[in-house]
Amino acid sequence: MKKWIKPALTLFIILVLIIPLASCGQEKIQTIRIAEVTRSIFYAPQYVALAEGFFEDEGLKVDLATTAGGDKTMTALLSDGADIALVGSETSIYVYARGSSDPVINFAQLTQTDGTFLVSRKKVENFTWDQLKGSTFLGQRKGGMPQMVGEFVLKKHGIDPRNDLNLIQNIDFANIATSFASGTGDYVQLFEPTASIFEKEGRGHIVASFGTESGHVPYTTFMAKQSFIDENQEIIEKFTRAIYKAQQWVYSHSSKEVAEAIQPYFEDTEAKVIEMVIDRYKGQESFAKNPILDEEEWKNLQNIMNEAGELPQEINHDTLVNTKIAEGVMN
Incomplete structure (x- = not known):
């Protein structure tokens, strides 16, 4: 009888130690909902981050939805149908100009030219x-x-x-x-x-x-409501770090390798066409090389909006742009 008590006790202790550890591992996986304005090869670094497991490395599970249009994408974000939106920075200006009490903040730039x-x-x-x-x-x-x-x-x-x-x-x-x-x-x-x-x-x-x-302009950026950023700083940092890794990966690998990585997200497009598009966008540096949206780009954006008669009011860079998150993950 006593012979099996000690092994049984040892097994019990091991299980007591392992089960909480396994539970902790599961708790670290956090789901983040992303609304992208359209499905486009223009957003290649985002799909690289998904395909190469950069989000998973940060303990994030990404739920990606294509919301087809800037208005719908911003509506999804403002109504809490999404945590983060990938859309043009001009939309954050439109929302702010309407007097939002919870402004939408640009925290990670994905593309830096018109596409x-x-x-x-x-x-x-x-x-x-x-x-x-x-x-x-x-x-x-x-x-x-x-x-x-x-x-x-x-x-x-x-x-x-x-x-x-x-x-x-x-x-x-x-x-x-x-x-x-x-x-x-x-x-x-x-x-x-x-x-x-x-x-x-x-x-x-x-x-x-x-x-x-x-020229350079914050054409497409990741943005979230200020309240979400304040309440989920660690998640935002992890997300931005994954994007930065993907941006570096895109420029350190060939257009063919990038095309092969994102092919599953464009099943109806020939691999050769994807490669050609990637090559063209890389050649004119449309993909941002890091997530920082700087003041010069923000100024160029507002100049373009003003020329088109669509700038509701001039807004300072630090009002709707947070560069500290990107700078932090890069350092």
Whole structure:
């Protein structure tokens, strides 16, 4: 009888020690809900962070939802349908200008240039921007970053969007490419991979990059309500660290390796096309190399909004931007 008491007691002690440890491990996994404005290769570092397990390394489980549009994405965030939003920084300005008591704070930048390209229906030799004068230009939604950047670049090249061309901007974002393919417009402003696919199929020809022309701007950032950041500082830090790892990974690996990593998130797009798009975005440094949204970029954003007549009020960088989190994880 006594012979089995000691082994049994030892087993009991081991179980008492192991079970709490296992429970602690489970408690460390925290779920974070992300609302992305659209599914795009433009956001490659985010998908790299998911595919390479950088979020898991930080003890985070990411629940990613595509909310299709800036308004819907911000609504999801403000109504607590999401913890973090990936969307253009201009949306945080719109919310603040409406007098929000719980402002939306930009804490980690993902892309630092516009991600659209100017696509011509006809092949153009030696393209110059003044060739757009008198043409029909199929632009993006009024008030959104693509359209504001588009108008900013046109004005930069001496083109009045309202008088020098026929500007169409009343077509829903999801239908712009279809409208161009069906014959609307001489030029169109398109995101990748649609621009490259159209060029490959002979439906259009990429003649210029709005990202190269407009300079650095906080085009897409991760943001959260101030209250969420205050109550979940550790989670926000872990999330930002995972994004920073992914940003470094993207620039330290080949476009082919990046394409292979994010392929599961773009099953309907050929691997070669994904690689070509990644290469193009890396070449013009559209992917931010770190999560810091600096003052110069914030100023450029408001200049672009002001030129488009969409800036409700000028807002200081430190009012809606938190760089301490990014600086902390980088150090």
